[in-house]
Amino acid sequence: MKKALIVYWSATGNTEKVAMALKDGLVEGDMDVSLFKTKGAEELDYFDYDLACVGFPVYHFHPPDIIVRFLKSRFDKYQKEKRILPCCPIVKGKNALVFCTYSGPHSGIDEALPAVKYTAQFFIHVGIPVINEWYIIGEFHGREDLSTRGKLGDIRGKPSAEDLDKIRKDALKLVSKI
Numbered sequence: 001m002k003k004a005l006i007v008y009w010s011a012t013g014n015t016e017k018v019a020m021a022l023k024d025g026l027v028e029g030d031m032d033v034s035l036f037k038t039k040g041a042e043e044l045d046y047f048d049y050d051l052a053c054v055g056f057p058v059y060h061f062h063p064p065d066i067i068v069r070f071l072k073s074r075f076d077k078y079q080k081e082k083r084i085l086p087c088c089p090i091v092k093g094k095n096a097l098v099f100c101t102y103s104g105p106h107s108g109i110d111e112a113l114p115a116v117k118y119t120a121q122f123f124i125h126v127g128i129p130v131i132n133e134w135y136i137i138g139e140f141h142g143r144e145d146l147s148t149r150g151k152l153g154d155i156r157g158k159p160s161a162e163d164l165d166k167i168r169k170d171a172l173k174l175v176s177k178i
């Protein structure tokens with residue numbers, strides 16, 4: 001059985017819903033899935049999994065500090081083990097997925113891109129290719145103005161049940177790439 005790790009963080013529930021839909025799709029694809037809301041994942045090794053997934057809400061075009069701390073502590077460990085090599089040679093059979101939820105009130109997806117690209121480098125540098133990046137629109141809870149009059153229009157209720165069903169199906173498709 002192939003193994004997947006999902007580490008995510010979520011304050012208002014959007015990313016958590018996506019993480020659960022991702023898990024459902026991977027389980028449907030017969031993967032053994034371990035899911036953590038960061039807590040408990042600190043000592044885990046990406047290399048013990050066929051697929052490592054990290055997900056977060058975009059905060060000021062970045063991942064939230066809790067996710068950055070998580071990524072950096074893993075990275076420091078790999079650096080000590082001398083696993084960060086020039087030209088990032090690929091470690092066969094290892095894959096990563098980076099996903100975010102974002103509201104894009106000011107500049108749309110351009111606000112989310114830096115956060116995901118930055119996170120992807122933590123995998124790419126250790127030789128784990130990022131086989132997909134998911135950018136999921138999520139309501140800006142507590143900010144009706146930013147959920148109705150932002151660059152992405154009326155995003156209240158997102159991710160919707162339909163969005164989550166698509167995520168589950170996309171996760172299932174992902175299994176065939178691993």
Ligand SMILES: Cc1cc2nc3c(=O)[nH]c(=O)nc-3n(C[C@H](O)[C@H](O)[C@H](O)COP(=O)(O)O)c2cc1C
Nearest residue numbers: 010011012013014015057058060061101103104138
């Ligand atoms: C402090 C804060 C900063 C945010 N900054 C951004 C941002 O720069 N760009 C963006 O698109 N959304 C931003 N958002 C919106 C969240 O990324 C979005 O609503 C996300 O789906 C929330 O995920 P969660 O429900 O899992 O916490 C911000 C939200 C908060 C609370």
